Amino acid sequence: xxxxxxxxxxxxxxxxxxxxxxxxxxxxxxxxxxxxxxxxxxxxxxxxxxxxxxxxxxxxxxxxxxxxxxxxxxxxxxxxxxxxxxxxxxxxxxxxxxxxxxxxxxxxxxxxxxxxxxxxxxxxxxxxxxxxxxxxxxxxxxxxxxxxxxxxxxxxxxxxxxxxxxxxxxxxxxxxxxxxxxxxxxxxxxxxxxxxxxxxxxxxxxxxxxxxxxxxxxxxxxxxxxxxxxxxxxxxxxxxxxxxxxxxxxxxxxxxxxxxxxxxxxxxxxxxxxxxxxxxxxxxxxxxxxxxxxxxxxxxxxxxxxxxxxxxxxxxxxxxxxxxxxxxxxxxxxxxxxxxxxxxxxx
Numbered sequence: 001x002x003x004x005x006x007x008x009x010x011x012x013x014x015x016x017x018x019x020x021x022x023x024x025x026x027x028x029x030x031x032x033x034x035x036x037x038x039x040x041x042x043x044x045x046x047x048x049x050x051x052x053x054x055x056x057x058x059x060x061x062x063x064x065x066x067x068x069x070x071x072x073x074x075x076x077x078x079x080x081x082x083x084x085x086x087x088x089x090x091x092x093x094x095x096x097x098x099x100x101x102x103x104x105x106x107x108x109x110x111x112x113x114x115x116x117x118x119x120x121x122x123x124x125x126x127x128x129x130x131x132x133x134x135x136x137x138x139x140x141x142x143x144x145x146x147x148x149x150x151x152x153x154x155x156x157x158x159x160x161x162x163x164x165x166x167x168x169x170x171x172x173x174x175x176x177x178x179x180x181x182x183x184x185x186x187x188x189x190x191x192x193x194x195x196x197x198x199x200x201x202x203x204x205x206x207x208x209x210x211x212x213x214x215x216x217x218x219x220x221x222x223x224x225x226x227x228x229x230x231x232x233x234x235x236x237x238x239x240x241x242x243x244x245x246x247x248x249x250x251x252x253x254x255x256x257x258x259x260x261x262x263x264x265x266x267x268x269x270x271x272x273x274x275x276x277x278x279x280x281x282x283x284x285x286x287x288x289x290x291x292x293x294x295x296x297x298x299x300x301x302x303x304x305x306x307x308x309x310x311x312x313x314x315x316x317x318x319x320x321x322x323x324x325x326x327x328x329x330x331x332x333x334x335x336x337x338x339x340x341x342x343x344x345x346x347x
Contacts, residue, residue, distance in 0.1 A: 002087040003053045004143055009074060010060035011094025013121040013132045022124060024060050032126040036133040037140070044144055051140070053086070063094025063101075068217040068322075071104060078109070078116075079213065088115040088143030090136070095120045098153065099172045099180075103319035103345075106151040106167035108215065110343040111208040115143050116151045118167065122158075122178035131156040138162060138189075147196060148203035150343070154189075155180050162189050166202060168316050168345040183287070183313050183347055206343050211327040220325035223318050224272075226253055232275075233266030241325035242334060243276060243283045245269065245307070246314045251288045253307075255300045273305030282335050286310035286317035287347075308335055316345045 008014055008026050013033075016025035038048035057077055061070055074091070083089060089112075093101055102118050109116060117139035121132025138154040142164070151167030157179040163186040170182050187198055220241035224230075226248060247253055256268040264270045269283075276283050288298065288309035301307040310317050320342070324334050339346075 001047075001051075002085065004051055004140060005081060005083070005086045005089045006052045006054050007074070007077060007089065007091045008054070008056040008060070009063075009091060009093050010057070011063045011092060011096075011120060012124055013092045013094070013119060013136075014060055015062075015124040016126060017124060024062065026056055026060050029125050030054065032124075033133060033136055036125065037137055040133075040137055042137055042141060044140060051144075052090075061094075062096075063098065064096040066094075066097045066101070068219065071101065072217050074101070075105075075108065075213075075217075078105075084113045086114055088117065088147075090117045090119050090139050090143070092136075093118050093120050095122065095173055095178070095180075099170045099313075099315045100318065102151060102153055102165075102167035102170050103313065103316040104322065106316070106343045106345070107319045107323055108209060108213055109151060110168075110206050112149050112151070115147050115149050116167075117143065118151070118153045120153075120155065134162070138164075145192070145196070148199040150199065150203050150206070152187075152199075153180065163187075164189050164195065166344060168343045169313060169347070171313050171315060202344050205341070207341065209323065209342060210337060211323070211329075215323050215326045217322065218326050221318070221322045223321075225314075226269075229267065230254065231266050232269065232272040235272065237275060237279055237281060240276075240279075240281055241328075241330060242321045243272070243281060244314065244317045244321045245272075245283060245285045247285055247288050250295065251285075251309075252295050252297055253285060253288075253301060255297045255305070257300075269301055269307065270305045273301065273307055277306055280331065282331075282338075283307045284310050284317055284321060284338055286312055286314045308338065310338060311347050312345045320345070 014026040014029045015022040016028045119139050123130035125132040153165040156162045165182045165186050222240045222243045225246045253269045257264050289311045
């Protein structure tokens with residue numbers, strides 16, 4: 001029987017309470033997770049001492065402290081194993097930046113031969129009311145049941161409903177919420193036969209990344225979240241190979257003008273687009289689509305600013321562009337790559 005490779009990176013699922021705070025204590029958290037799994041009514045509970053091959057990153061971190069070098073450490077750790085020798089992989093990760101790591105792994109390991117599960121918890125595994133243990137159990141059971149290879153996030157929301165998210169579609173948990181949602185719908189776990197069929201089709205739609213998995217992450221990407229009053233004149237483009245610009249809930253951004261046909265100020269994304277055009281730096285907006293009912297501001301940005309709309313989550317747009325700039329892609333090649341589906345990210 002192949003084992004499940006478990007990778008502990010830190011996060012709430014690797015924490016324990018102390019003096020009214022949560023602090024990293026991976027060894028204690030691991031023991032609680034193993035104990036809860038062995039005591040559960042899972043059909044695999046009796047195998048708890050032989051099913052998992054534990055590995056820990058040398059440096060654990062709370063996910064809010066995630067950086068590109070730390071992400072690179074996770075990637076290098078996964079590369080150090082022959083994943084085909086395992087039934088699957090379970091990565092313990094904090095919730096704060098979970099969607100970004102899930103998107104990145106979905107793009108980089110989009111052609112993984114085994115399922116990769118990102119497992120998290122809203123509370124440490126030894127705290128009453130935590131969902132960490134059920135998330136862990138669900139990930140293990142899905143792997144052992146033969147779920148098709150891909151990157152997934154099994155997660156129980158506060159209402160007690162279990163969801164299975166595709167890594168390329170999960171979005172950041174909102175402030176004041178412990179729940180996760182996906183662009184579109186999460187994969188229904190109620191009907192396991194239908195779930196396996198859905199996951200098989202999603203797995204078959206994957207394409208290998210054009211640069212393989214040997215990319216070294218660097219800071220060539222500028223990622224912008226819009227807000228009222230954002231002054232694009234204050235942003236430096238030094239060393240930037242691409243820009244990903246988030247959007248408001250309608251898929252829009254500011255193209256502030258004095259009136260129809262009039263000029264724009266540095267408060268307009270068109271100011272940024274013009275500066276980027278001079279440097280041959282592409283600007284992508286996500287999530288953003290064109291079509292009937294879209295606002296004229298978006299058409300203005302696309303037609304007059306050359307902004308490329310992407311119908312995907314902004315987390316996945318960040319991940320794709322980060323990998324592209326790290327691989328030193330540019331120009332038409334970069335834009336075509338961003339518009340080409342790799343792992344079901346284009347909606």
